[in-house]
Amino acid sequence: MNRSISCTRVTHKSIIPHCLAALAAAACLLAMSAAHAHGIWFAQRATQLALLYGIGADDLDSVKRLPLVESIAGYDADWKPIPTKLRVAGPLLLVDSESQPTVVTAVLFNGIWSKTPEGEWLKKGRDEVPNATTSEKNYKYAVRIVGPLSAPIPPLPGQTLQIVPVEAKLPELMGKPLKLRVLFHGQPVAGARVMWDWLNDPDGKPVKTAANGTVTIKVRNQGLNVITAIYDGPSDEPTKATKMEHLATLSFVLPHAPE
Amino acid sequence: MRKHLMQTVLLSFVTLVLLGVLPLNVAQAHGGTQPEHGGVVQLVGDMTFELVARPDGVELYVEDDGEEVNSADLAAKLTIVNAGAKSEVVLAPAAGNKFEAKGVKIASGAKVTALLTLKDKQSKIAANFTIK
Numbered sequence: 001m002n003r004s005i006s007c008t009r010v011t012h013k014s015i016i017p018h019c020l021a022a023l024a025a026a027a028c029l030l031a032m033s034a035a036h037a038h039g040i041w042f043a044q045r046a047t048q049l050a051l052l053y054g055i056g057a058d059d060l061d062s063v064k065r066l067p068l069v070e071s072i073a074g075y076d077a078d079w080k081p082i083p084t085k086l087r088v089a090g091p092l093l094l095v096d097s098e099s100q101p102t103v104v105t106a107v108l109f110n111g112i113w114s115k116t117p118e119g120e121w122l123k124k125g126r127d128e129v130p131n132a133t134t135s136e137k138n139y140k141y142a143v144r145i146v147g148p149l150s151a152p153i154p155p156l157p158g159q160t161l162q163i164v165p166v167e168a169k170l171p172e173l174m175g176k177p178l179k180l181r182v183l184f185h186g187q188p189v190a191g192a193r194v195m196w197d198w199l200n201d202p203d204g205k206p207v208k209t210a211a212n213g214t215v216t217i218k219v220r221n222q223g224l225n226v227i228t229a230i231y232d233g234p235s236d237e238p239t240k241a242t243k244m245e246h247l248a249t250l251s252f253v254l255p256h257a258p259e
Numbered sequence: 260m261r262k263h264l265m266q267t268v269l270l271s272f273v274t275l276v277l278l279g280v281l282p283l284n285v286a287q288a289h290g291g292t293q294p295e296h297g298g299v300v301q302l303v304g305d306m307t308f309e310l311v312a313r314p315d316g317v318e319l320y321v322e323d324d325g326e327e328v329n330s331a332d333l334a335a336k337l338t339i340v341n342a343g344a345k346s347e348v349v350l351a352p353a354a355g356n357k358f359e360a361k362g363v364k365i366a367s368g369a370k371v372t373a374l375l376t377l378k379d380k381q382s383k384i385a386a387n388f389t390i391k
Contacts, residue, residue, distance in 0.1 A: 100385035258292070
């Protein structure tokens with residue numbers, strides 16, 4: 001009896017290091033996959049609007065990614081452009097507009113990534129990683145609703161994948177339903193994976209858009225909301241990437257009650 | 260004796276609670292919500308904007324966390340949208356925390372955005388108003 005227990009213990013001891021190693025490897029792979037799925041969004045930092053890069057609570061180094069930002073734009077309530085630029089302020093990229101915009105947008109090209117058979121993501125095309133199991137060209141898009149909307153948001157320049165509220169008026173309280181439409185090249189797209197809270201629930205189960213591109217979610221936060229859509233489109237460089245991954249965010253704030 | 264001790268302990272407890280709660284209330288109030296110049300007040304974070312539309316001009320008063328800013332250190336402008344027409348007005352610093360633009364009339368129903376540029380000449384804070 002004692003021997004049996006002893007044998008069992010010996011067996012567990014020999015398995016535990018292997019399990020830990022396997023878990024560590026899996027964690028590394030997951031981390032690498034997560035890094036691959038980062039997005040950009042807008043959020044307020046010290047009263048100013050900032051362009052952020054990361055996922056969940058990982059608000060990563062956006063300044064070093066400034067060269068990857070392909071466009072930044074602001075629009076008034078009539079969707080006329082407002083001169084807008086990004087400026088580096090310490091570790092932040094702040095939005096600088098000549099007038100208060102109703103909506104701000106950005107596009108970031110995150111390069112081409114290939115996944116090795118071992119599960120590692122490399123920032124190279126499949127022409128450089130011949131045994132890659134997949135190769136992706138990654139674009140990140142962000143739309144921020146700053147001011148009150150007087151009309152539904154139209155397809156905006158550069159936003160190849162874009163999340164738009166179907167109605168101009170947003171809910172005032174968290175928990176209320178919000179109907180969204182996901183546009184790809186300005187047209188409703190089915191099968192885009194929508195996540196209701198990129199910051200506080202980044203591992204949540206996505207909801208796919210219907211045939212008309214719509215999905216209804218509940219507004220998660222009485223504060224900052226960052227909703228994400230991910231859609232895989234065809235590659236425009238098939239020698240380097242088998243597909244293009246588009247990741248779009250829509251951010252807005254539900255104001256808190258008066259203090 | 261024991262009753263007196265209990266009273267002392269209770270009094271000390273109440274005093275400590277009051278001392279703890281009062282500063283919290285003060286810290287939570289970032290600025291007044293009541294107009295001091297007959298205008299409309301908007302709170303944005305810890306900034307208070309009061310827009311006053313007068314027959315002979317427009318005034319803007321700004322406080323930061325309950326304290327008056329020095330308008331000479333800052334810059335302000337208004338974007339006015341009225342019946343689809345959009346115009347911009349640069350406000351001049353006046354005395355104290357006041358900005359003004361004389362001769363500017365804002366019609367009832369107009370939507371106004373006040374954009375304040377802070378001391379660093381780069382950071383901006385906006386407040387939205389609808390004129391009644």
